[in-house]
Amino acid sequence: MANRAFAPAKVNLALHVTGQRQDGYHLLDSLVVFVGIGDRITVSKADDLSLTVTGPRAAGVPTGPENLVLKAATLLRGDQPLGAQISLEKNLPAAAGIGGGSSDAAATLRALAALWQCDLPNDNGLSLGADVPVCLTAQSCRMEGIGEQITPLPNLPTLHMVLVNPGVEVPTPVVFKGLASKDNPAMEALPQEPSTLGFIAWLGRQRNDLEPPARAHAPEITAVLDAMAATDQVLLHRMSGSGATCFALYPSMEAAAAAAIVLKQTNTDWWVASGQTGSFA
Ligand SMILES: C[C@](O)(CO)[C@H](O)COP(=O)(O)OP(=O)(O)OC[C@H]1O[C@@H](n2ccc(N)nc2=O)[C@H](O)[C@@H]1O
Numbered sequence: 001m002a003n004r005a006f007a008p009a010k011v012n013l014a015l016h017v018t019g020q021r022q023d024g025y026h027l028l029d030s031l032v033v034f035v036g037i038g039d040r041i042t043v044s045k046a047d048d049l050s051l052t053v054t055g056p057r058a059a060g061v062p063t064g065p066e067n068l069v070l071k072a073a074t075l076l077r078g079d080q081p082l083g084a085q086i087s088l089e090k091n092l093p094a095a096a097g098i099g100g101g102s103s104d105a106a107a108t109l110r111a112l113a114a115l116w117q118c119d120l121p122n123d124n125g126l127s128l129g130a131d132v133p134v135c136l137t138a139q140s141c142r143m144e145g146i147g148e149q150i151t152p153l154p155n156l157p158t159l160h161m162v163l164v165n166p167g168v169e170v171p172t173p174v175v176f177k178g179l180a181s182k183d184n185p186a187m188e189a190l191p192q193e194p195s196t197l198g199f200i201a202w203l204g205r206q207r208n209d210l211e212p213p214a215r216a217h218a219p220e221i222t223a224v225l226d227a228m229a230a231t232d233q234v235l236l237h238r239m240s241g242s243g244a245t246c247f248a249l250y251p252s253m254e255a256a257a258a259a260a261i262v263l264k265q266t267n268t269d270w271w272v273a274s275g276q277t278g279s280f281a
């Protein structure tokens, strides 16, 4: 019997860095959503743990114990004699600010907990990466602390989105190190049951504090944002996470799909995808 789990792209609609802990990790206030574009995990019972990586974005993704999928499996198994054959179909670009590895780890935890009939880790996978707890929910959330404080936001409007990655890998620690200020204001109070346009107007007043240092590291991000700004009907555009992937919001899936075609024509080397937000666990 095989169990499957979807690992959707994580998008930080806003990402405010509000402080830094003694251990160097930064305190965040972030609005996180998930989009129906992602990787796929399949697990089936086996004597030992093994991983195969396939799919259009498999090149360069580690296949050994450093892959977050195997790290998640090893954490969940603990000292029990459990095995699984795991397959990862990689569709998301790696080191791209859309949580590819973290979402894979979270989907692996979900699929293996069902296969092995065991509980999820007590820390919801935080030890695997700061983004894993939010990816485990795979639904719209406010994320605080270093990533461990999660508040689901079930009433956010569905958003129609285009994601563009210019193909430059941006290492997360480098971007955090480039912050000019580590103590920035938190997000404004979230609007209660907002309309789509009311929500996007609110979002326009929030920030991604990691965008300036990421743009300094990878000027291609500015080219992506400029190209997004020029598309028809665009409502908002911003970088996600520590970059380099940027997102743009549109009033309908038709408008998003049309913008995706134009953006792909702008630069055929860019990874471009369109989808809508939702709940995927
Ligand atoms: C930028 C975000 O993607 C926003 O959602 C996350 O905060 C990063 O999540 P992640 O990639 O799962 O992060 P981890 O693998 O735990 O950490 C990678 C590196 O990012 C930095 N890091 C990460 C999270 C955090 N709250 N503060 C940090 O300073 C640290 O330098 C750390 O060594």
Ligand SMILES: Nc1ncnc2c1ncn2[C@@H]1O[C@H](COP(=O)(O)OP(=O)(O)OP(=O)(O)O)[C@@H](O)[C@H]1O
Binding pocket: 061, 062, 066, 067, 068, 069, 093, 094, 095, 096, 097, 098, 099, 100, 101, 102, 104, 105, 131, 172, 241, 242, 243
């Ligand atoms: N399953 C995986 N998929 C992608 N990268 C992985 C995976 N497992 C380990 N890695 C390693 O993790 C690094 C970061 O990749 P990942 O896609 O998680 O970054 P990211 O999208 O910037 O994450 P975040 O948005 O959480 O900061 C890659 O450079 C890669 O070597």
